[in-house]
Amino acid sequence: MKKSKMFVASMFCVSLLCGATTTMAEKKESGPVIADEPMWNVAPPPTNYNPILKEQLDKENAQDKNTFRVAANPIIVLDPGHGGTDPGAVGNGIKEKDIVLDIAKRSRDYLIANYPATVYMTRSTDTTVSLESRTAYANSVGANFFVSMHINSYSTSTPNGLETYHYYGSTNGSRLATSTYNKLKSSYSTLRGVKEAGFYVLKYTNMPATLGETGFISNATDAANLATTTFRQNLATQYAQGMHEYWWGF
Ligand SMILES: [Zn+2]
Structure with missing residues (x-):
C-alpha cells in the first residue's frame, strides 16, 4: 500500500x-530542436574520411599563418543540399534544392569576386549527389572548410527563422557556424541559435564544417522571402562575409 x-x-x-x-x-x-537533415548513420563514410586529420584541422588556427599547414588563401567547398531526384523540403511553391543551389552559386560568385579564395561546389546544377560523393569530393580537393546550405521545414507553419550547425564538440566548426550565423542574422527576426548535430556532411568532411538552415520553407513569410532574388543575394553575401571572417579574422 x-x-x-x-x-x-x-x-x-x-x-x-x-x-x-x-x-x-x-x-x-x-518548433523542432534539430533540423531534419541526413544524419551520420544513414550511409557509410566516404573511403577518404580521415578522423585523425579531422581532429587535427579542427584545432588549427586559421589566423596563425606561420604554423598553419596550408597556404593563406583558402580552398572552400560549398554544398547546396539535395538536388536531382531529392527535392529536400517542399512548400509554399518552392523547393529547397532550387533555393540552396541559387544561394550557393551567388555566394561562390561573391567569394571569387571579392576574396583570394578557391571555391568548389559539390553540385552546380540540379543533379542527384550522394552524401558520400559530397564529403569525398571535399576531402579529395583538400578543402580548408566546408559550408552546407539548407532550408528548414516543419510539420506546422509557425516555426521560422535562422539556425546554423556544427558537429558535436567541434572547435573550428563552432567558429565557422558562429561567423556565418552572425552575418546571416541581419536577414532574420527569429534567431534560433548556433547548434550541434550529427549530420553526415558535418561528421565525414575532414575539415571544419558548418550547415546553415536559412529559414523555413513551411513558413509563409520565410518562404516568400526566399522566393525573391534580393533576399537570396543577401544571404549569399552574408554567407561569404561570414566565411571571410572565419578565415581572415575580420
Ligand atoms: Zn536540407
Whole structure:
C-alpha cells in the first residue's frame, strides 16, 4: 500500500516535470530542436574520411599563418543540399534544392569576386549527389572548410527563422557556424541559435564544417522571402562575409 502510494506520487511529480519541460521548450524553440537533415548513420563514410586529420584541422588556427599547414588563401567547398531526384523540403511553391543551389552559386560568385579564395561546389546544377560523393569530393580537393546550405521545414507553419550547425564538440566548426550565423542574422527576426548535430556532411568532411538552415520553407513569410532574388543575394553575401571572417579574422 505504502509502496503503491509512493509510486503514484512519484509518477505525478514526473508528469509535472515533463509538462514544465515541454512548455519551456515550446516557448523557447517554437518548433523542432534539430533540423531534419541526413544524419551520420544513414550511409557509410566516404573511403577518404580521415578522423585523425579531422581532429587535427579542427584545432588549427586559421589566423596563425606561420604554423598553419596550408597556404593563406583558402580552398572552400560549398554544398547546396539535395538536388536531382531529392527535392529536400517542399512548400509554399518552392523547393529547397532550387533555393540552396541559387544561394550557393551567388555566394561562390561573391567569394571569387571579392576574396583570394578557391571555391568548389559539390553540385552546380540540379543533379542527384550522394552524401558520400559530397564529403569525398571535399576531402579529395583538400578543402580548408566546408559550408552546407539548407532550408528548414516543419510539420506546422509557425516555426521560422535562422539556425546554423556544427558537429558535436567541434572547435573550428563552432567558429565557422558562429561567423556565418552572425552575418546571416541581419536577414532574420527569429534567431534560433548556433547548434550541434550529427549530420553526415558535418561528421565525414575532414575539415571544419558548418550547415546553415536559412529559414523555413513551411513558413509563409520565410518562404516568400526566399522566393525573391534580393533576399537570396543577401544571404549569399552574408554567407561569404561570414566565411571571410572565419578565415581572415575580420
Ligand atoms: Zn536540407
